[in-house]
Amino acid sequence: MVTSLSLVGIQKQLGKLQILRGIDLEVESGEFIVLVGPSGCGKSTLLRTVAGLEIPDAGRIHIGGRDVTHLPPRERHIGMVFQSYALYPHLTVRENLAFALMLRKADPAAIEARVREVASMLGLEALLDRYPRELSGGQRQRVAMGRAIAKRPSLFLFDEPLSNLDAALRAEVRVEIKRLHTRLEATMLYVTHDQVEAMTLADRLVVLRAGKIEQVGRPLEVYAHPSNRFVASFLGSPSMNFLKVKRQGERLVAPGLSIEMPEGIETPKEFLLGVRPHDVERVDKNAHLRMEIDVIEAMGFESYAYGEVGEDPSRVAGPFVARLGCEDAQRLRRGDRIGLFAKRIHLFDLGDERSLGCIEFHPRSIQPVAYSRPLASLSEAGAMEKPL
């Protein structure tokens, strides 16, 4: 049976600190949900609450329609992969994989069959008689996953499972987890602070901050339509640039910036403008922004320019970052001034930092091509796009 998970009004306090401040979340069967957020946002605590390792102060948890709020972990039928892997150091790989089944007093033959199956699924056959201390980091990680898989839970919990691996291995295992998800058709709840994992793995992303859900949605949609400045800056690397702009009639102005607004959009007099580094293009004329380059980083297939737009007061934090072509890295140098065209800009309220919508521009035209209003519902799929 495939389980769905439902969290209603989960609150949790640890010591004097309010870690979770009312979490509501509905997970459909077979969904891959990634909980993402900066450290201390409560994502791990939320995961542990679902696992039953923490008891919420308020709220209810249902797994597969069953209220498990006060059930101990062992009665929740879940599989969990820990950040530290938590392999039992005194047991061999085989015994680690079989541990849960042995606790259930399953038939030895059945256990052996299951262990073999899981081992072959993860390529662990040759390692079955080794102890965890004799394994490499990647192998340990696989065993940890295998241990969760072996008990065939309907709900998988992953607590930053890749954070102890090197970059290459991380990419490899990421793909493997995705494959496993497809194969096992299980519901998965995955905690990470790595946005690449979040973007690539998730069916739906849950962005958490300070114990509250900021936004839930499909990865691309959250990326394209962040519901507030926090989500916008958290997703995407390098992070979104923010500038404080004023509205003068139909124009947005700030030092070094001038953008023609489409008609009929209501905004406050002053607000925050967000531009992703990937959404700009270098132009010689019709530039929205002018930037003085400080540092330029060549990545091979592209390059990033760091510098100043206009004068300091308009910039909100850090240097302005723009993605340029790879050949630009060779041509440009420190002190050069370039013009940038923003293909897509995000508008945020200065006060509560909520999204006011985003505007797309066509590269060759001064006129904007599309305006999307802020999302009505957090979990609503698909933004309303209104052609101009």
Added chain:
Amino acid sequence: MPKLRTAITSIFTHFLIWLFLIFALYPILWVIALAFSKGVVPESRVLPVPSHFSLEHFQAVILRTDAQGRWLFARQLWNSTLTATATAFVSVLIAIPAAYAFSRFDFVGKATTLRGLLATQMFPGVAASVPLYLVLDTLNLLDTLSGLVLVYATSTLPFALFQLRSTFDTIPRDLDEAAMVDGASRVEAFLRVVLPVARPGIAITALFAFMSAWNEFILAATFLSREEHYTLPILLQSYATEHDANLGHFAAGAILVSLPVMILFYLLQRELVAGLTAGGVKG
């Protein structure tokens, strides 16, 4: 040049270690020399070699009998072994769950209790043995090895608790939690995962408890009233009284008493090194 330097460093290292080795072994060699000498007269000399090699002291100590002609040494060796082993077992058994709770749970009064446990280690026992006698009397455990075991086990408990708690602290909580997610109850997780992993630390704690019970004699002599219940250190003590001292017998007895602990140290040295600091459980 570098090779020469390494050689010099190495020689210097060995030299220093030998210096301390002599310091550490010299008194022990004296005890051995005394035990294997004939008669009671120690000679004034530098090298600890027995004068007139003889096994008479060992013979006297081992073959000693009581008024009824019963063989005392075997009896007392058995008593000592039983008492010390039982002490180690009981002490560790009582300490393990409590130490686990001190490591894993937060509860009202935890810090105070820990402070209090430590405080018991600071209080000299000048005035404690008569009250202890009364407690044992109340429990009807005077003159029994079980009473002695109870006293030893509890007096080693505070240290065992600290020792085991630090052992458990070095075992990641993730392990218990993984087991609980895998379907174990708290107790099962503790028994099937934490305990096996904590084995080195437990072995060391047991060794300490064993040692203090094995070497103690004042309480043993106070609480036991029959010679056939006596433990070995009491026997050893009877060779070191003021007027009736027999240093040869004492030395032979000391060697016999120390030998089992030395063997245990040898067997457990790895755990000793790891167990005292880190609990000896690194992934």
Added chain:
Amino acid sequence: MLISTLLQRRFLSLVLHMAPFLFVASGRIQAQEGALTIFLWHAYGEGEARGLEAAVKAFQARAQEEGRPIRVEITPVPFGAYASKLQAAIPTGKGPDLFIDAHDRLAFYVESELIRPFGAWPPELDGEFDPLHLNALRWKGVLWGLPLSIKCLVLYLNRKLAPPVPLETLEDFEALATRLPKGIWPLAWEISSTYGSAALFHAYGARHIDEAGHFTLLGPAAEAALFRMQALLAKGVVPPEGSGELVRNLFASGRAVAAVSGPWLAPDLGPELEWEVRPLPRLREPPKGQSGAMTPFATVEAVFFPSRIPQGKEDKAREQAARALAIFLAASEGARIRALRGGHIVASERAWKGLEGLERERAFREAARQAIPMPTHPLMSRVFGPVDRAIRKVLRGELEPGPALIEASHRFADETRPPPPPRDPRFAIVLLTSLLLVLLFFATRRLLDPQFRVTLLRSLPAYAWVAHALIAIFLLVVLPLGVGALTSFFAGQGRNLHYVGLANYIDILTARGQGLFSRGSFYLVLGVTILWTILNVTLHVVIGVSLALLLSRSRLFLRPIYRVLLILPWAIPNYVTALTWKGMFHRQYGAVNAILSAIGFEPVSWFARFSTAFTANLITNVWLGFPFMMVVTLGALTSIPKDLYEAAEVDGATPWDCFWRITVPMLRPALLPAITMGAVWTFNMFNVVFLVSAGEPDGSTEILVSEAYRWAFTRGNQIGYAAAYSVLIFVVLFLSTRGLPIFGMQQKNLGEKKGVAHA
């Protein structure tokens, strides 16, 4: 704590009053197989025990014949635990039916109500004993026991070494000193102890104590005796630092013409030695009014009967059986067996008829008849400490005899000063009750706080895990310690304890009215203790860490063997260690001095000066303690990642930098708790100080714990005073370790840091 729980004394009545719940009807010692079983305790050595056992066997056989079988269970109790065992056992009814002890403890037993009178004199014993010896067993006009044997010092003469001149006077021995080859002493004699020197004091007409318990070892007679001792030492008649052991060694190895010792020396003399027993030498020119005879103290070993709360009919039978056994042992028949089988110098006069063959024993007996029984007065036992110290000071040349004796009398007065007057305990009771009420009030208020109740409720499962351990610790550790601590508010002995409030504490903290830093004052001893602790712990850490660093070199040849051998000192019981080192520091026979003279140094009198005696203690304790620090460091070293050193080396750090900037900071979290624990242990390291230097010289090397033990037993069992000492030790330790990391309390942080290092 275990090892340090040594003897302590009677405050049973206190316990009776304060903890009545402790007293559940105590089980009686069960009789076995129909025969009446009675229990006999003694503290004899092996040889003497044989004689006793044989006599008891004869008694059992006779009882069997007479148709009233009696089984006697004999328990040899180690001397060190004898007194405390009797004091604990008798009041609870678990004591023996009769026990054997020396008469000088009689008054103390009577004052503590531990023994009952002997009762009606059986006519068959008329003329059995010397009235002098019977008198020694009388206190307050009542006879308390029967004399078994007599012990006193005699002169042992080595026939082969003795020159063909008369050796009857001290002057003869003085003359001998100049004629003997080097290494042979005329007279092996422990003159530095009160017991050993008593005969000389007596010869000059000096007495230690009078009937009323006043210190009388003052004035020209006593001073003259001390001057004579100085002379004996200076002329090389007696060896310096004579101890019982030295006397035995010198005489047994044929390096002394004569020895002053008791009957206990005889069994250790080999068959190749030709010796005889004589009375002690006389003074050729006796002081005015004295005979010149050197009469030692005699100790009467007697059998006593513990006082007992009457409990029934069987008791009468047991009492009668015990009495019968005592009479049998003391009277001629039993005495003869004891003399023949165990070499006892029996007190029974009649027994000696028929023992004509025992030539040496007869000589002992003759000497004993001349000896002066040690005064029975309870304060006699308190003379020993001060007089020992005075004699040693004089012999070391630190003080003239006059001032030394005056100092001894002051010390005696100080140690025997009357206990503080009883105080009204009502004030304390009111204070305690109100304190309890205040605590109760706060506890209730906390319980009323709903949030606290929630936390408490959540704590409940944890309590299930710890309860059994805490209950056990409370019952068998905290409660006894607590009751012990409570005695610090009491003074007196045995069942005559009385509440004195804070008087004991005030006494200690005001140094009993003497200078705050006078010898033996709390503050001076505290200073020594702190010095002791700091030096020890520093050396433990320096040696332990150095050795661990040396041993951690990965390609060290023989490393595993080194490691095991260096841990060995830890595996040996510390009293063995202490006694071994004490032997090695012996002036004549110690290996340390042998080494010193082998490399061309003068031998050192280790226990004659504070600095050397303290050093001797220190060396012993360092030997005992460095393996622990070494092992802790070895463990901690393995957790320092290698790359830290590599990184530092790349950064251009010297090995020295590496040590101070990496090793030390990384070792700190593991070492600090071990250091704290080690400091607590060292602070209370009783065995080393007590057994190695025993406070010598002049009590200067005592630490707080050993001082507390002295008050608890060598200075008249002032248990309340000793308890106050231990409470103060506790307070000092508790306050000074507050805020310091403790074993098991800081490890969590350590673990977390490690986690970070691995990630």
